[in-house]
Amino acid sequence: MTERKQPYVIAEEPGEKYYCACGKSENQPYCDGSHERLKTGKTPIRVVIEKKKTVAWCGCRQSGNLPFCDGTHSKL
Numbered sequence: 001m002t003e004r005k006q007p008y009v010i011a012e013e014p015g016e017k018y019y020c021a022c023g024k025s026e027n028q029p030y031c032d033g034s035h036e037r038l039k040t041g042k043t044p045i046r047v048v049i050e051k052k053k054t055v056a057w058c059g060c061r062q063s064g065n066l067p068f069c070d071g072t073h074s075k076l
């Protein structure tokens, strides 16, 4: 699993995003379909961004508020 000890902080444009919940995507933090190819048993989390904003996507995948960072990485 691809894990980081920090979030992916990205200036997002409005639209539909698919957060990689399995950690195997090569296009983090977004799903690239690897979960199906690798049969991870996980599926991406769909998020609709309504207006342009900066998003802190969870990188450690331990957040209590997935797909968003809640600071849990600092306790790992």
Ligand code: FES
Residues within 6 Å of the ligand: 019, 020, 021, 022, 023, 024, 025, 030, 031, 032, 033, 034, 035, 036, 042, 043, 044, 045
């Ligand atoms: S590649 Fe990870 S959820 Fe799709």
